[in-house]
Amino acid sequence: MKKPKTTNRFCPYCKKKTLHKIKLLSTGTKRGTLKRGSLIRAKWRHAMPGMGNKGRYGSKPPINKWKRKTKSTKKHVFIYTCQTCTKSHQSKKGIRVSKVMFE
Numbered sequence: 001m002k003k004p005k006t007t008n009r010f011c012p013y014c015k016k017k018t019l020h021k022i023k024l025l026s027t028g029t030k031r032g033t034l035k036r037g038s039l040i041r042a043k044w045r046h047a048m049p050g051m052g053n054k055g056r057y058g059s060k061p062p063i064n065k066w067k068r069k070t071k072s073t074k075k076h077v078f079i080y081t082c083q084t085c086t087k088s089h090q091s092k093k094g095i096r097v098s099k100v101m102f103e
């Protein structure tokens with residue numbers, strides 16, 4: 001999906017149509033990194049020593065990540081930043097697309 005970098009939109013703070021910058025909302029950190037059985041928690045436990053058999057943490061997973069993928073699309077939420085008051089607000093509903101490209 002192609003999307004322009006700027007658009008004219010209604011700003012709820014200025015209460016009129018102004019120029020807005022569009023950005024994608026990001027989750028920040030990867031989800032599930034601190035779950036039970038995760039690699040990061042194993043590292044904190046010092047479960048991965050430098051020598052010897054590393055057990056379940058030693059080898060790579062049998063199937064690559066890109067092969068395991070089941071969902072081809074993802075919900076994207078846009079952030080609109082007003083150029084006059086520099087305040088930002090989100091789009092009400094996210095849209096399901098595989099990729100968003102800004103032009």
Ligand SMILES: [Zn+2]
Nearest residue numbers: 011014082085
């Ligand atoms: Zn504004």
